[in-house]
Amino acid sequence: MKKIGMMVFVLSVFVSFDIFAWGGGGEKPITLNVAVRDYTLDNEPPWKTGAAAYQKLHPNVKIVFEGLPYDDMRNKVLIAVAAGKGPDIAYVDCIWLGEYASNKIIIPVTKYMNATPALKNDLYSPFLAGATWKGEIYGPWSHTDVRTLVWNKDMFKAAGLDPEKPPTTWSQLREYAKKLTNPSKDVWGFGFPAFASEGSLDMWYPFVYQGGKGILSDDFTKAIFNQPHGVAAMQLYYDLMWTDHASPTDLIGVEEGQHTDGFDAGKYAMIIMAGTNKTNDAYADLTRQQFEARVGAAPYPLAPGGKVATGSGGWIIGITRDAKNPDVAWDFITSVLKTDNLVDFVVADGDEATYKSVVASPKYKEYLPQYPVRFGLMDSTHFRPPVPEYLKIADALLNAMQKVLTQKASAQEALNEAALIADSLLAQRKW
Amino acid sequence: MGIGRRPMVGYLYILPLLVLLGLLSVYPALSVLWMSLQSIELANLGAAEFAGLKNYLLLLKSTSPTLGEALGLSFLFVFVSVVFHVFIGFSLANLLAIPWVKGKNAWRNLYMISWVAAGIVIGYTFRFFFEPRAGVLNYLMRLAGLAPRSWAADPKLAMPAIIIVNIWRGVPYSLIIETAGLQSINTELYDAARVDGANAWQMLMRVKIPIVKDFLLLDIILDTTDTFQVFETILAITGGGPLHQTETLALYMYNQAFRYGDVGRGSAIGVVLLAISIVFAVIYIRFFRPGKEEL
Numbered sequence: 133m134k135k136i137g138m139m140v141f142v143l144s145v146f147v148s149f150d151i152f153a154w155g156g157g158g159e160k161p162i163t164l165n166v167a168v169r170d171y172t173l174d175n176e177p178p179w180k181t182g183a184a185a186y187q188k189l190h191p192n193v194k195i196v197f198e199g200l201p202y203d204d205m206r207n208k209v210l211i212a213v214a215a216g217k218g219p220d221i222a223y224v225d226c227i228w229l230g231e232y233a234s235n236k237i238i239i240p241v242t243k244y245m246n247a248t249p250a251l252k253n254d255l256y257s258p259f260l261a262g263a264t265w266k267g268e269i270y271g272p273w274s275h276t277d278v279r280t281l282v283w284n285k286d287m288f289k290a291a292g293l294d295p296e297k298p299p300t301t302w303s304q305l306r307e308y309a310k311k312l313t314n315p316s317k318d319v320w321g322f323g324f325p326a327f328a329s330e331g332s333l334d335m336w337y338p339f340v341y342q343g344g345k346g347i348l349s350d351d352f353t354k355a356i357f358n359q360p361h362g363v364a365a366m367q368l369y370y371d372l373m374w375t376d377h378a379s380p381t382d383l384i385g386v387e388e389g390q391h392t393d394g395f396d397a398g399k400y401a402m403i404i405m406a407g408t409n410k411t412n413d414a415y416a417d418l419t420r421q422q423f424e425a426r427v428g429a430a431p432y433p434l435a436p437g438g439k440v441a442t443g444s445g446g447w448i449i450g451i452t453r454d455a456k457n458p459d460v461a462w463d464f465i466t467s468v469l470k471t472d473n474l475v476d477f478v479v480a481d482g483d484e485a486t487y488k489s490v491v492a493s494p495k496y497k498e499y500l501p502q503y504p505v506r507f508g509l510m511d512s513t514h515f516r517p518p519v520p521e522y523l524k525i526a527d528a529l530l531n532a533m534q535k536v537l538t539q540k541a542s543a544q545e546a547l548n549e550a551a552l553i554a555d556s557l558l559a560q561r562k563w
Numbered sequence: 564m565g566i567g568r569r570p571m572v573g574y575l576y577i578l579p580l581l582v583l584l585g586l587l588s589v590y591p592a593l594s595v596l597w598m599s600l601q602s603i604e605l606a607n608l609g610a611a612e613f614a615g616l617k618n619y620l621l622l623l624k625s626t627s628p629t630l631g632e633a634l635g636l637s638f639l640f641v642f643v644s645v646v647f648h649v650f651i652g653f654s655l656a657n658l659l660a661i662p663w664v665k666g667k668n669a670w671r672n673l674y675m676i677s678w679v680a681a682g683i684v685i686g687y688t689f690r691f692f693f694e695p696r697a698g699v700l701n702y703l704m705r706l707a708g709l710a711p712r713s714w715a716a717d718p719k720l721a722m723p724a725i726i727i728v729n730i731w732r733g734v735p736y737s738l739i740i741e742t743a744g745l746q747s748i749n750t751e752l753y754d755a756a757r758v759d760g761a762n763a764w765q766m767l768m769r770v771k772i773p774i775v776k777d778f779l780l781l782d783i784i785l786d787t788t789d790t791f792q793v794f795e796t797i798l799a800i801t802g803g804g805p806l807h808q809t810e811t812l813a814l815y816m817y818n819q820a821f822r823y824g825d826v827g828r829g830s831a832i833g834v835v836l837l838a839i840s841i842v843f844a845v846i847y848i849r850f851f852r853p854g855k856e857e858l
């Protein structure tokens with residue numbers, strides 16, 4: 133039981149002996165412990181520059197950062213908060229919001245947001261909604277990555293398609309994908325991730341949202357992804373793979389990120405992309421203009437009678453229940469989120485902004501590839517259901533997707549089965 | 564007066580080790596057992612409630628995968644892995660025992676690379692190795708004129724693929740144990756067998772294997788308990804898919820406890836794994852109990 137024993141041991145020790153501590157702040161001087169994603173500390177902005185500026189004004193406040201990889205960002209914070217030794221400030225993936233909020237891992241910041249209208253009003257409204265759980269706002273956003281259809285313009289030209297005219301409907305998507313496919317060269321019209329990880333669903337959801345409905349009912353008590361809008365979206369993937377043979381049947385082994393690599397390598401002519409791939413190695417030497425000459429971005433092609441929709445992920449900045457000085461924590465956060473500092477951060481890191489003032493800044497416009505498309509989608513973005521049960525529901529949905537793509541079940545059958553599981557999970561909700 | 568007449572002094576000498584063992588082995592095992600009887604979530608560790616056997620009942624009712632499916636996959640994964648580990652490890656140990664083979668230590672060190680590398684690193688390395696478009700394996704297959712395969716995507720190929728990776732990873736462990744076994748053989752036995760006219764096959768079957776059989780058994784038992792716990796490599800290569808076809812018990816436990824935050828149910832799965840390990844430990848103790856014939 134070496135590995136399991138050690139995992140349990142570590143968990144137990146953290147809980148039992150409280151040695152997993154970020155320290156905690158005293159009265160004076162004040163220490164703010166800030167747990168953020170590791171890569172946000174690779175550049176000076178926003179945190180290091182934000183801290184330096186803040187400490188100039190408040191020399192009594194010591195700010196200690198800890199950069200964490202994705203899984204630790206959740207597990208470590210949850211365990212530490214359970215032990216009463218959590219950080220004061222922590223990044224929260226928007227899909228964890230319900231879990232964190234309903235378990236009071238983070239505190240509502242509605243009163244702070246209302247007292248800071250400049251910040252609150254600066255957020256695009258979907259993002260403000262995306263940080264809200266049961267009527268309370270749980271934090272401002274750090275950054276995001278909007279999903280778009282991207283295409284390889286050279287491959288479009290080679291297939292006799294206009295490189296400046298991407299497909300705008302599902303039928304066009306299928307038609308273009310077929311034209312772009314050449315199985316003998318292992319080149320495919322449309323690539324999407326279908327690996328057993330949640331990122332695969334994340335790329336697919338906007339096709340569902342186009343039907344005007346979401347994944348769960350508005351009150352998050354029932355699955356609705358098995359209704360016609362969801363079935364049609366799943367059928368689209370099936371048709372691309374099995375009817376049109378424009379997507380390879382091995383996509384179940386391809387994770388988000390790998391499908392991007394395949395696109396960069398010229399194996400997929402079109403994919404769904406989270407954020408921009410301008411920062412990928414394949415385009416490292418290109419200027420923005422050169423990149424845009426090779427890669428196009430557009431909203432998801434539309435379902436018949438559907439409306440424009442996309443999805444976003446990203447990070448909310450939460451204040452944990454262990455924060456000894458939430459007022460100071462909030463003050464520091466707002467200091468970091470100053471427009472110039474955020475512009476420098478997203479530009480340096482290759483991210484996308486959630487604040488109107490950042491999006492409007494000339495430096496951001498100059499940096500962000502396919503700016504008009506991405507800017508235009510900010511108000512059409514959706515988020516994954518923030519319920520605590522989401523990851524379990526996603527597991528059932530992933531299984532449904534893989535069943536459909538391996539021809540084990542029809543889209544309707546597979547989604548109905550997943551909906552039963554989702555409904556059962558939601559029926560047991562405690563929030 | 565020696566220690567033999569003051570047994571308490573002897574216990575004092577081993578006390579630090581006992582404390583360490585208790586802290587690192589007994590305490591976690593009891594903790595996981597206790598947590599399996601609680602309704603406890605990662606996001607709410609401080610508010611655990613006693614739930615009796617609820618987690619076990621939920622485990623029995625689980626459908627995706629069922630406990631039986633996860634157990635079946637685990638046994639398949641472990642059985643095939645261990646058979647190949649022991650066979651290849653023993654074969655390599657014999658090859659490296661041949662007197663004229665040069666650079667034996669270098670070869671052994673080379674083999675150890677796969678054993679000392681972190682499972683997650685190996686997993687990600689092989690994920691790219693198996694990647695259908697840009698993966699090395701399909702590239703080599705195309706060069707050889709073979710059709711590329713969907714290694715991690717095909718429900719029929721995914722489990723063989725992770726077993727192959729695990730075999731590659733685990734062979735060095737068997738190699739070390741079998742090497743120790745072969746080195747324990749008095750070379751005069753070989754000479755005596757040769758004088759009696761034994762050929763290589765007879766030497767293997769009637770001299771080597773009877774003598775190293777305890778090492779083989781030790782290898783099988785330790786490797787079995789260890790292989791039951793492999794999850795990080797599978798997590799990286801297939802994520803448990805496709806269609807849960809590679810979701811072994813260990814990965815199932817990890818997913819429940821850390822991915823979905825259901826620590827109670829994850830602990831219940833941990834207890835099942837613990838029970839399996841105990842069964843093998845009992846077998847081990849039965850075969851290696853004091854008083855058994857020594858080499």
